[in-house]
Amino acid sequence: xxxxxxxxxxxxxxxxxxxxxxxxxxxxxxLGFNFFFTPGFFTIQVRDGHLFGSxxxxxTFGASLMILAIGMTLVIGTGGxxxxxxxxxxxxGAVAASLIGGASDASQTPLWLAVxxxxxxxxxxxxxxxVLVAWAGIQPIIATLIxxxxxxxxxxxxxxxxxxxxxxxxxxxxxxxxLVIPFSIFIVAAVxxxxxxxxxxxxxxxxxxxxGNNASASRYSGIDQRLVKLLVYTISGLCAGVAGIIISSNVxxxxxxxxxxxxxxxxxxxxxxxxxxxxxxxxxxxGSLIGALIIQSLVTTIYSFGVAPEVTLVVKAVVVxxxxxxxxxxxxxxxxxxxxxxGG
Amino acid sequence: xxxxxxIVETRGVSRRFPGVVALSKVDFTLRRGEIHALMGENGAGxxxxxxxxxxxxxxxxxEILLEGQRVSFRNPxxxxxxxxxxxxxxxxxxxxxxxxxxxxxxxEPRRWGRIDWPQVYARAxxxxxRLDVSVDVRQPLxxxxxxxxxLVAIARALDISAKxxxxxxxxxxxxxxxVETLFKLxxxxxxxxxxxxxxxxxxxxxxxxxxxxxxxxxxxLIGSYATAELSRLALVSxxxxxALDDLDLLQERKAEQEATSDDAAVLEAQGLGxxxxxxxxxxRLQPGQVLGLxxxxxxxxxxxxxxxxxxxxxxxxxxRVQGQxxxxxxxxxxxxxxxxxxxxNRRLDGIIPDLSVRExxxxxxxxxxxxxxxxxxxxxxxxxxxxxxxxxxxTSDPEQPVKQLSGGNQQKVILARWLAINPQxxxxxxxxxxxxxxxxxxIQKLVLELAGEGxxxxxxxxxxxxxxxxxxxxAVLRDRQKVAELDGRTATEAQLMQVMAERSEHDIAYS
Numbered sequence: 001x002x003x004x005x006x007x008x009x010x011x012x013x014x015x016x017x018x019x020x021x022x023x024x025x026x027x028x029x030x031l032g033f034n035f036f037f038t039p040g041f042f043t044i045q046v047r048d049g050h051l052f053g054s055x056x057x058x059x060t061f062g063a064s065l066m067i068l069a070i071g072m073t074l075v076i077g078t079g080g081x082x083x084x085x086x087x088x089x090x091x092x093g094a095v096a097a098s099l100i101g102g103a104s105d106a107s108q109t110p111l112w113l114a115v116x117x118x119x120x121x122x123x124x125x126x127x128x129x130x131v132l133v134a135w136a137g138i139q140p141i142i143a144t145l146i147x148x149x150x151x152x153x154x155x156x157x158x159x160x161x162x163x164x165x166x167x168x169x170x171x172x173x174x175x176x177x178x179l180v181i182p183f184s185i186f187i188v189a190a191v192x193x194x195x196x197x198x199x200x201x202x203x204x205x206x207x208x209x210x211x212g213n214n215a216s217a218s219r220y221s222g223i224d225q226r227l228v229k230l231l232v233y234t235i236s237g238l239c240a241g242v243a244g245i246i247i248s249s250n251v252x253x254x255x256x257x258x259x260x261x262x263x264x265x266x267x268x269x270x271x272x273x274x275x276x277x278x279x280x281x282x283x284x285x286x287g288s289l290i291g292a293l294i295i296q297s298l299v300t301t302i303y304s305f306g307v308a309p310e311v312t313l314v315v316k317a318v319v320v321x322x323x324x325x326x327x328x329x330x331x332x333x334x335x336x337x338x339x340x341x342x343g344g
Numbered sequence: 345x346x347x348x349x350x351i352v353e354t355r356g357v358s359r360r361f362p363g364v365v366a367l368s369k370v371d372f373t374l375r376r377g378e379i380h381a382l383m384g385e386n387g388a389g390x391x392x393x394x395x396x397x398x399x400x401x402x403x404x405x406x407e408i409l410l411e412g413q414r415v416s417f418r419n420p421x422x423x424x425x426x427x428x429x430x431x432x433x434x435x436x437x438x439x440x441x442x443x444x445x446x447x448x449x450x451x452e453p454r455r456w457g458r459i460d461w462p463q464v465y466a467r468a469x470x471x472x473x474r475l476d477v478s479v480d481v482r483q484p485l486x487x488x489x490x491x492x493x494x495l496v497a498i499a500r501a502l503d504i505s506a507k508x509x510x511x512x513x514x515x516x517x518x519x520x521x522x523v524e525t526l527f528k529l530x531x532x533x534x535x536x537x538x539x540x541x542x543x544x545x546x547x548x549x550x551x552x553x554x555x556x557x558x559x560x561x562x563x564x565l566i567g568s569y570a571t572a573e574l575s576r577l578a579l580v581s582x583x584x585x586x587a588l589d590d591l592d593l594l595q596e597r598k599a600e601q602e603a604t605s606d607d608a609a610v611l612e613a614q615g616l617g618x619x620x621x622x623x624x625x626x627x628r629l630q631p632g633q634v635l636g637l638x639x640x641x642x643x644x645x646x647x648x649x650x651x652x653x654x655x656x657x658x659x660x661x662x663x664r665v666q667g668q669x670x671x672x673x674x675x676x677x678x679x680x681x682x683x684x685x686x687x688x689n690r691r692l693d694g695i696i697p698d699l700s701v702r703e704x705x706x707x708x709x710x711x712x713x714x715x716x717x718x719x720x721x722x723x724x725x726x727x728x729x730x731x732x733x734x735x736x737x738x739t740s741d742p743e744q745p746v747k748q749l750s751g752g753n754q755q756k757v758i759l760a761r762w763l764a765i766n767p768q769x770x771x772x773x774x775x776x777x778x779x780x781x782x783x784x785x786x787i788q789k790l791v792l793e794l795a796g797e798g799x800x801x802x803x804x805x806x807x808x809x810x811x812x813x814x815x816x817x818x819a820v821l822r823d824r825q826k827v828a829e830l831d832g833r834t835a836t837e838a839q840l841m842q843v844m845a846e847r848s849e850h851d852i853a854y855s
Contacts, residue, residue, distance in 0.1 A: 202715050202716055202718050203710045203715040203718045203719070206707065206710060207710075207711070209696070209698070209703075210699065213697060214692075214695065216693045217693050217694055220653075220655065220675060220685060220687055220693050221679075221708045222678075223676070224676055228715075281696075282698050
């Protein structure tokens with residue numbers, strides 16, 4: 001497991017604190033289930049120098065969720081929540097698509113410029129959330145609800161109400177290309193590395209956890225909470241932007257209405273499964289990545305197992321419920337016969 | 345004066361909570377037609393006694409008599425039905441409902457199964473008219489002043505039942521005129537035969553309104569006295585627990601270092617104040633000086649410190665640090681200027697419970713450096729280990745979550761957080777509350793050591809002994825006003841208590 005903290009002891013402390021054990025266990029259970037019941041689940045084939053297989057699919061289709069979960073982790077760490085990531089992803093895809101245009105051989109705008117513009121807009125959306133939360137003092141759930149509702153409208157305004165189809169091949173590479181493994185995995189790795197460096201190599205992570213765990217004490221310690229919050233919502237917006245580009249690139253189109261639909265809820269779920277408390281404080285980026293993988297492997301499992309589509313959501317709900325119960329210290333205590341007092 | 349009949353009486357009631365005896369064998373007598381002040385510092389057992397009387401808690405032993413009959417209320421509702429009503433400090437009414445709705449909520453007069461609104465309004469007006477309050481009972485309660493809201497709460501309580509009225513800090517958010525209006529009303533109700541229990545931290549008000557005073561201290565009954573026969577000084581000494589005769593005991597002298605009074609001030613407040621919180625005050629702190637802050641609970645000690653540090657924004661006056669004006673209302677600016685504050689409530693404002701001892705210690709230092717100039721992990725551990733050793737913090741490991749430590753050790757961790765930034769001025773608000781004697785002495789020693797190094801400390805404590813032992817000068821607060829400043833080397837507890845208790849007209853600036 002990667003972690004950027006220096007000392008092995010500290011890494012282990014994080015694993016314990018972040019409740020990573022239970023998330024890893026849940027992931028292994030799901031994979032183990034497939035090992036016995038889904039033939040060929042672990043088969044990885046090499047075709048044209050690319051890797052193929054269910055496991056690779058999980059990574060590919062889970063990429064956008066993992067990136068959203070990374071941004072969401074920081075927001076939740078401060079005790080907030082960002083409900084607007086799905087719509088912001090749709091906005092980002094719409095910006096990129098409208099700048100690239102519908103031609104197959106050439107893009108209207110240089111690819112780097114289209115991607116930068118999409119990220120810029122997404123970052124601004126995040127910053128808007130941050131300003132509402134930190135300066136206007138609106139509760140995060142309400143502040144981000146504004147963009148959650150308005151975002152899909154904005155995305156449709158950008159695409160003029162159409163589903164824009166993108167035929168430009170280089171754009172498709174972002175979400176659908178391969179460098180032996182899917183290119184989107186490299187993007188996840190890059191986003192994780194940047195955010196992990198930003199939070200663990202600087203003091204940002206400490207400040208986020210301090211604010212989320214005890215806002216009043218943080219104020220006595222001189223932390224400028226507004227700047228930290230602005231920063232985390234902006235990062236969450238940027239992550240949504242990256243995810244939006246991957247989604248639109250993967251399906252070769254920008255659909256203001258449906259791109260990233262309900263992803264904000266999956267992202268929150270991934271963070272929760274990953275062991276970060278929704279009340280804020282200690283957060284674990286690795287945990288959120290595992291949480292996203294659990295959700296994605298679950299979906300893939302359900303599909304490859306041939307469960308009827310109408311039952312899919314129920315199965316998903318049941319598994320999520322089990323994982324959440326495993327996470328709960330109080331629930332686990334029931335099975336130790338006595339309730340374990342929580343320190344302090 | 346003929347004695348009125350007793351209406352409520354407790355005989356030897358005790359109430360224990362895990363680890364504490366909140367009330368121990370307390371006898372308390374309340375008569376018809378008297379205003380009875382219940383006095384005591386924090387943790388004296390006032391609120392526990394009230395909770396027993398109103399059925400919120402049950403006594404572990406002893407009995408409660410109402411008009412000579414033994415009673416055992418299962419809940420506040422039952423107590424109310426028997427004629428005991430309470431009005432709390434924070435008016436617990438619904439500000440979005442109308443005045444009349446608030447008065448009859450949960451017991452609306454009904455007709456054909458529906459609320460009889462004309463009767464609600466008429467009865468509300470009647471009940472308020474009895475208290476000489478004239479307001480439109482249809483307007484939302486939130487549109488009324490706090491004083492009117494308070495009166496509405498009293499009217500509601502009286503309308504439900506009118507034998508015993510308990511007022512818990514009813515004047516905390518009222519201004520002088522409103523207090524006078526309330527008092528007029530209380531006197532009238534008393535003359536009509538109502539028994540009133542009155543809890544307040546304002547000594548002046550106790551003497552203005554009460555007929556008798558019962559003093560509790562650490563769960564025990566100290567005594568009941570006729571107000572006219574109990575001097576203020578005696579009252580304060582009963583509350584704090586020092587007999588006046590003991591007071592000329594020797595004072596432990598401060599360390600040798602002497603702050604010379606002509607030194608430039610490191611921190612200076614001029615006319616700093618906030619309406620409704622604390623009256624404007626001046627304060628000077630010199631290098632190497634410990635300035636003690638004494639005053640009864642609610643006298644404004646914490647409020648003063650919060651204004652100084654910038655947790656609350658002052659609406660007048662200014663603070664200068666080494667001659668430079670300080671931004672008002674910004675803890676971050678105060679920290680940059682070298683002022684740190686260790687807040688009174690360790691759990692709410694101090695520790696970051698889930699973070700480790702190491703992270704709790706380095707937090708303020710890291711913040712003062714800015715989040716990009718990160719302290720390396722090795723540096724953090726070294727810093728944490730240094731303070732763990734220096735302050736003798738008992739922890740298994742710097743990585744242990746701070747919430748697992750005992751109260752005294754948590755307090756030391758927070759102290760370490762502030763010491764780590766090497767502040768010029770350290771404001772300590774009740775740094776020794778709720779920690780054991782050993783840790784207490786260590787913290788007192790530390791305060792004097794800091795002063796020896798030329799640092800300044802503002803030391804707030806409700807324990808006079810401690811204030812006297814540590815302070816070079818002592819500022820005294822009373823009723824949210826700074827009333828005097830004493831020389832800590834010559835002041836005695838008797839002197840200090842006298843100033844804490846005195847009437848406002850007799851203020852003398854000691855020096």
